[in-house]
Amino acid sequence: PEWLRRRYLPGIVSGELLPTMCLSEPQAGSDVGLLRTRAEPNDDGSHRISGNKIFASGGEHDLTDNILHLVLARLPDAPAGSRGISLFVVPKRLDDGSHNAVYCDGIEHKMGIRASATCTLRFEGACGWLLGHAHxxxxxxxxxxxxxxxxxxxxxxxxxxxxxxxxxxxxxxxxxxxxLKRPAGSMAAEAxxxxxxxxxxxxxxxxxxxxxxxxxxxxxxxxxxxxxxxxxxxxxxxxxxxxxxxxxxxxxxxxxxxxxxxxxxxxxxxxxxxxxxxxxxxxxxxxxxxxxxxxxTNEIQANDLLLRKVLRNPCATLPTLMALYRTEASMAVENPAWRDGAESLIEQCDQLERSVEDIRAAEARDPEAPYRSAGDFLQWLAVLSLGYVWLRAARVSQGREDDPIHSSKQESARYFLSFCLPKARHHAAMVKIALEVTLPFLRD
Missing domain, CATH: 1.20.140.10 (Butyryl-CoA Dehydrogenase, subunit A, domain 3)
Structure with missing residues (x-):
């Protein structure tokens, strides 16, 4: 609603109001379709939000007078799963200055990022408003x-x-x-x-x-x-x-x-x-x-890349990306300094595209096959992407070797193409293996 934007956006922009994202629950981490937080409608258009959230960054603090929680919850008529989730705005303090029914039950004690406090929040009929459309x-x-x-x-x-x-x-x-060796001009020393x-x-x-x-x-x-x-x-x-x-x-x-x-x-x-x-x-x-x-999680990102962005994408964006990489590599082939790396990148781009068809064929026989190969597929594409930007950097730096910055870029490009780009072959082999070998189940 427009009144929500007028009420809270200026404070968010100015920094006087800090928002949170309240997604995870104890029983529902990445699978938000399992969340149980409820939103009961009131007669005035607001909702009573009840439930528990964990890992809420900035969920409680005294840096600002108010905190605006963005909370995922279910309406009474919500269908099961992720299709039944709605988003609500729940402020820590209401407009009359009273404390909303949002409580911090504890701070998580973490391995790292200790300056960024995350906490467990409890909503006990807290007043909130629907943001966007239901479900x-x-x-x-x-x-x-x-x-x-x-x-x-x-x-x-x-x-x-x-x-x-x-x-x-x-x-x-x-x-x-x-x-064993020293840079030119360096002095011999005991160490x-x-x-x-x-x-x-x-x-x-x-x-x-x-x-x-x-x-x-x-x-x-x-x-x-x-x-x-x-x-x-x-x-x-x-x-x-x-x-x-x-x-x-x-x-x-x-x-x-x-x-x-x-x-x-x-x-x-x-x-x-x-x-x-x-x-x-x-x-x-x-x-x-x-x-x-x-x-x-990175495992979810790998599934998203391969399953949704590649196999299920009607736009066929991956061939467009591979064409860009091959075009850059084709220009680099003309330079003897970059020829081996450029030819390797072209070969790997061709192989990665062929592997997509192999994954599709394997999925028809075994629905698990893409999920087993997704992690290495992402790593494979990432290595090729870095090969592309390093070939491009080498081309831009060519003829400017007197500049230390450009000379350093060429050194780095040679190192990456020689020692890092070959890792693509490892990930290609692992994708192939994942399509052929199933994972055993672990016994209790």
């Missing part, structure tokens, strides 16, 4: 959820970048053992900086290329979102929307997994010091783990 709350919530998934993906990028900066700074000052040693260079280059590659890919998705809204050509708006939609679960899942995996690799650079609180990398590792879980 369409999940669709309304997903307007925010899809944006949140991209933001969470960028958190994964931030964790990777923080890990890279911490590890590189430490590796430049920590001296241990004599290196060398650890970034001279091959194992550390591998780790640091992986950190750098993953961070920079994900940033390029993330910025490209942001550019697609801008084009989807503001491009002058209607066909470009449509295509940009479809490409951004396809890449959203990939950004969320791959970026957050790399945020954790690369933070773990960075901690190894510190040795025993990394496991203590003297250095910030242990916090980066703890804080990065949750991003793989919230806003839809």
């Amino acid at each position: 369409q709350g999940l669709a309304a919530m997903f307007v925010m959820m899809n944006s949140a998934r991209l933001y969470v993906g960028m958190q994964g990028l931030g964790h990777t970048e923080a890990a890279w900066q911490s590890a590189m700074s430490y590796a430049a000052e920590r001296r241990q053992m004599r290196a 060398d900086p650890i970034h001279y040693h091959p194992a550390m260079r591998h780790t640091l280059l992986s950190l750098r290329t993953q961070s920079e590659g994900m940033r390029m890919l993330g910025y490209w998705v942001a550019h697609l979102l801008d084009q989807s809204e503001y491009a002058a050509d209607q066909e470009q708006r449509r295509q940009s929307t479809e490409l951004a939609t396809l890449l959203t679960p990939l950004v969320k899942a791959y970026f957050t997994e790399q945020g954790f995996q690369q933070a773990s690799a960075a901690l190894q650079v510190f040795g025993g010091y990394g496991y203590s609180q003297e250095y910030p990398i242990e916090q980066t590792l703890r804080d990065s783990r949750i991003a793989m879980i919230y806003e839809g």
Whole structure:
């Protein structure tokens, strides 16, 4: 309703009012169709909201005078499952200043992100108002959820970048053992900086290329979102929307997994010091783990990508994406420095498209087959996507090697294409295996 927008939007925009998303319940985590929170209508158009929510970020605090809870609940006539969910606005304080019937039953004690308090909330006939249409709350919530998934993906990028900066700074000052080789112009010493040693260079280059590659890919998705809204050509708006939609679960899942995996690799650079609180990398590792879980677990993102965005997508957006990747690789084939990587990317794009048909055929025999292969399919496409942005970066930097930034980009591109792009073959093999081998059930 218009009065709800007038009442609460100015405060949200100004920061005087902070909203929450109250989705999860003790018995219903990712499966929100199992939620039990009820919404009973009142004669004045409001509703009485009753139920329990968990993991509510910012559910109770004193940073603002009021908190606006966005709550998923069921109306009395709601059908079962996710189709019977509605969205309600439930303020902590009502307009007369009285406290609404919303209570904080406890703060969750978490492994990480301890500065972001999440809590358990209890609604006991709290006054709330329907937001949007009845039984369409999940669709309304997903307007925010899809944006949140991209933001969470960028958190994964931030964790990777923080890990890279911490590890590189430490590796430049920590001296241990004599290196077999030294950079030109460096002085021989009793012990060398650890970034001279091959194992550390591998780790640091992986950190750098993953961070920079994900940033390029993330910025490209942001550019697609801008084009989807503001491009002058209607066909470009449509295509940009479809490409951004396809890449959203990939950004969320791959970026957050790399945020954790690369933070773990960075901690190894510190040795025993990394496991203590003297250095910030242990916090980066703890804080990065949750991003793989919230806003839809990475397993759900992989299912969404393969099942909904690829197999069930009538727009056939994946071939459009593969055509873009092949076009970039075809230009790179002309340069001997990038030929092997470019040819490998073209080969893998062709193989990934063929695998989609193999997955369809396998699904006809075994409905579980796509779900078994979804995780590796997402990883496979992510590696190819990073190969695409690194080939593009190499092309843009070509002929500008006198600039240290562009010279560094070419070094990173060579490293990624040589050491990281071959991982696509592993994920391709795992997809094939998942289509042929079923998973055994675990005995009690």
